[in-house]
Amino acid sequence: MAEETGGLTPGRQSIIPINIEDEMRGAYIDYSMSVIISRALPDVRDGLKPVHRRVLFGMLELGVNYNKPYKKSARIVGEVLGKYHPHGDASVYDTMVRMAQDWSLRYTLVDGQGNFGSIDGDSPAAMRYTEARLRRIAEEMLADINKDTVDFQPNFDDSLTEPSVLPAKIPNLLVNGSSGIAVGMATNMAPHNLREVIDGTIAYIDNNEITIPELMKFVTAPDFPTGALIYGYSGVQEAFLTGRGRVIMRAKAEIVTSSTGKDQIIVTEIPYMVNKAQMIEKTAALVNEKKIEGISDIRDESDREGYRIVYDLKKDAIANIVLNNLYKYTQLQSSFGVNNVALVKGRPMTLNLKDMIKYFVEHRHDVIVRRTKFELAEAERRAHILEGYLIALDHLDEVISLIRNSKDPETAKDGLMTRFGLSEIQAKAILDMRLQRLTGLERDKIQQEYKEVKELIDRLKDILSNESLRMQIIKNELADIRDRYGDERRTTVIHSDEDITLEDMIPNEEMVITISNQGYIKRTSLSEYRTQGRGGVGSKGVSTKDDDFTEHLFIAQAHNYLLIFTDQGKVYWKKAYEIPEGNKTSKGRAVQNLINIEPGDAVRAIINVKNLTDEQYINNNYVILCTVKGTIKKTSLEAYSRPRQGGINAITIHEGDKLLNASLTNGNNHIIIAKSEGKAVHFHESDVRPMGRMAAGVRGVTLDSETDTVIGMVCITRADANLLVVSENGYGKRSLTDDYRITKRGGMGVKTLNITDKTGKLVAIKEVVDEDELMIINRSGITIRIKVSELRVMGRATQGVRLIKLNDDDRISSVEKIQQIVEVKNEGSDGLDSTTRPIVHTESSISEQDIDDTPDNDTDEPENDDTNNHDTEQQ
Missing domain, CATH: 3.90.199.10 (Topoisomerase II, domain 5)
Structure with missing residues (x-):
């Protein structure tokens, strides 16, 4: 505290005690407000x-x-x-x-x-x-x-x-952005495309209730002067919605091959506010420190035509990996932190997209009103003078006589005002009038000008009284600015993995997914396969090596999850659209490149899952697994609903065994397991209790011999369905499901196909109806597609008919069912034409009352129920 030391004396000022905390607080607030208002932050109106x-x-x-x-x-x-x-x-x-x-x-x-x-x-x-x-x-x-x-x-x-x-005829705050650091706050506003901003502003004028997402259809994203890419849209959306967000920018880079055969990365556009020389210098340092490998040289070849930075790669370098490392460790990828703080009526505010457009339109409206009032006052002033001219011209001789007889201009002015009722302004204008204005032609010009000025006055008054007319003027002026100065976007928006749902961009079409014996996988449009008659030679389906053949074929829709099961009992996840696309004759891609499959393991089965997020769906559906040695296991789909990059164990596989098949069930299905020696066992799904993922399962069927194996498992979904069996030499048939009596699991089964040297061993069993079609592929890659309706129903112990003609050294490797394709009228609001989709039946109509424990008189050999063994879980 300062203290007063004495009374007032001439020439001395009084000392006023002040609390230093109050003084510093007040001074700092004054300083901060001065910085905020008069230095660091832009005005929302002109930016x-x-x-x-x-x-x-x-x-x-x-x-x-x-x-x-x-x-x-x-x-x-x-x-x-x-x-x-x-x-x-x-x-x-x-x-x-x-x-x-x-x-x-x-x-x-x-x-x-x-x-x-x-x-x-x-x-x-x-x-x-x-x-x-x-x-x-x-x-x-x-x-x-x-x-x-x-x-x-x-x-x-x-x-x-x-x-x-x-x-400010242009919305400069949005168009050019701004940046600044005030006291206790800062602003960092991104630039945008003039054409887009004006389109968005006009849309706001047309509908003040427009939402920000609707505005974003016009103003799509920031548009930086250096071009480059915006990687990911979530930050842009957040910035538009809240006024704050983080926009990721990436350089525009292209991988090319030089004349010497080496790969190069060519950068032609860099992120906004990045110093090119410093970026290259820091990148070179990272290369020297071995933090970025694969680059042999960096050159800046920029000129007046544009930017060009060349990264020469080493011979063994993988260009995509090097580019990703450049994005990760250098300023080829940087971020722009949007912080839309601007002054609104002298106060700093954080503004979203709609706020900035709204305040600009309000400012332009105020400018239009003030400009119109100014022009109206000028027009009325001019009309007033022209009215004086017209009065003088109507009394020309009297005016001339009065002026001639006046001793000075002041006397003449007063005389005109008194004689003709003119105002001082009119009188002065008449006195200042040139003699040439008195001619007939000039008189006509004055009358025409007066008429035009009166029309202008009426129009200006109309503008002042009609807000919609003022808004139309704003729109017209903006459209003129857009047409004269608008240009194309420089910055391209690409979506990152985090903020895009690929399903929105990929049609949910049916596709054929094939996997060869040696693990090559691809997807092909179902339309590439044409329907042929039974017994046809077939069309070339897959090009493989001499020792390879197509082993798995699966029909799926693009948006489905594929659960991929391997020989050793592991499961991996892939979306159907993530499978590489190829035509009928292409080889495909090694499955090891898509999933982290272990050495020595191979894909064995794939099931098609609608989604893994619907709790009711995953808790009321089950995965049934069957092994070559006859073990069966049932697990809730929920156990497989959390995808992991490296896969998880689905079943414990014993030595000498491997997984054969996997099916999705609803908990109330019937199961038929067939063996290569031509027998099948039929039991209800409830005979298999749900188990955990790591369990080994229980016995599903007893094998006839050491060479006998399980070749397929069918989950019955329709009461009107038949069982189709196919042998390796191309024979097959349909049989009634009722021909296979229901027993307990674990038995040896009954005959399903009369196995002979002519037919060969059993290779496939499927559930089919008349409307279904079959796709059969043999080891040489030949495919044939036939209708199930062409196959008549036969007894389960017969030999069947020939389905496909094979060469002497060829065998069938895979059989897949194609469900009925029907025309379904789309009833959506978009008015699309009819589309095709498969009819899928999931409810089983076979009940527990259908189970019959009486002996089967048609079997060639007595069935062994093996009741003493089948209830023991395989540990």
Whole structure:
């Protein structure tokens, strides 16, 4: 505390005690508000800080318009410093320089001549060497400023006035963005495409209730002056919705092969605000430190035509890996932290996309109203004078006589006002009138001008009384700006894995997925396979090596999950559309490149799952697994609902055994397991209790001999379905499901096909109906597609009929059912034509009452129920 030491004496001031905390608090608040309002934050209306506004206004006052000669930058800086901005000359010059750099502003406002720096961080030449003038688009920011459209305030010494805001025909805050650090807050606003912003603004004017997502159909994303890519859309959405977000920017890079045969990465566009020279220098340091490998040389080949950075790769380098490392460790990928803080009526606010457009439209509306009032006053003033002219012309001789007889102009003025009822302004105008205006032609011009001015007055009054008309004027002016200055986007938006759902972009079509014996996988459009008659030769389906053949064939829809089971009992997850696409004759891609399958393991079965997020679905469906040695296991689908990159164990496989098949069931299905020796066992799914993923399962069927194996498992889903069996030599048949009596699991089964040397061993068993079709592939890759309806129903112990003609050394490797394809009328609101889809039946209509424990009289051999063994879980 300061203390008063004495009374007042002449020439001395009193000392007032002040609490230092209060003084510092008040002073700091004053300082911070001065920085916020008068230095660091842009105004929401014109998107400019005071220094930018003063530079543009100073250049206008100096007369350096776009169509006038350039003036020295030092002259412009001196004009702005002396009249409006009493700070260091560097601040003014740096501001003007940045407004002239096409890599700093999306739409530059200053036309610079000379060295204005570079994207490598080179400083501009001194202001005495460079010249500048306004760009035409900058004059749109200043248009109508002399028509009382904005408020003017005194400059720093009250000798002049300066605008507090510019009329701003263009939405500059969105178009060019802004950045600044105030006290306790900061702003960082991204630039956008002028054409998109104006389209969005017009859409807002048409519908003030428009939502931000609807606005984003027009203003899609920031548009940076250096182009490049926006990687991921979630940050853009967040910024538009909240005013804050993180936009990831990536350089535009292309992988090419040089004339020497080596790969190169060519970068032609870099992220916004990245110093190119520093980026290359830091990248070279990372290469030398071995943090980025595979690069042999880096060259900057940029010129006046554009940017070009060349990364030469080593011979053994994988270009995509090197590029991803460059994105990860260098500024080829950087982020722009959007923080839309601007001054709204003198207060800092965080603004979303709609807010910025709304405040700009309000500003333009205010400008239109003030401009119209100004023009109306001018028009009325002119109409008043023209009315005086017309009165004088109507009494021309009297006016001339009065003026001639007056001793001085003042007497003449008073005489005109008294004699003809004119105002002082009219009287002065008549006295100032040139004699040539008295001719007949000039009289007609005055009358025509008066008519036009009256029409203008009526139109201006109409504008002032009609808000929709004012909004139409704003739209028309914006459309004119868009047509004259709008351009295409420079920055491309690409979606990252985190924020895009590929299903939205991929049609949910049916596809054929094939896997060869040696593990090559592909997907092919179902339409590539044409229907043939029974017994046909078939069409070429898969090109494989001599020792390879197609072993698995699966029909799925693009959006489905595929659960991929391997010989050793592991399960992996893949979306159907993630399988590489190929035509009928292509080889496919090694499955090891798609999933992390262990060495020595092989894909054995695939099941088609609708989704893994619907709790009711995954808790009420089960996966039934069957092994070659006859073990069966049932597990809830929920146990497989959490995909992992490396897969998980689905069943414990004993030595000498391997997984054969997997099926999805609803908990109430019947199961038929067939063996290569031609027998099958039929039991209800409830005979198999649900187990955990790591369990080994229980016995499903007893094998006849050491050479006997399980060749297939069918889960019955329809009461009207038949069982189709196919032998390796191309014979097959349909039999009634009722021919297979229901027993307990674990038995030896009954005969399903009369096995002979002619038929060969059993290779497949399927559930079919008349509307289904079959696709059969043999080891040489030949395919045939036939209709099930062409096969008549036979007894289960017969030999069957020939399905496909085989060469002597060929065998059938895979049989797959294609479900009925029907035309289904789309009843959606989009009015699409009819589309095709499969009819899928999942409910089993066989009940527990159908189970018959009586002996089967048709069997060639007695059935062994093996009741003593089948209930023991295989540990």
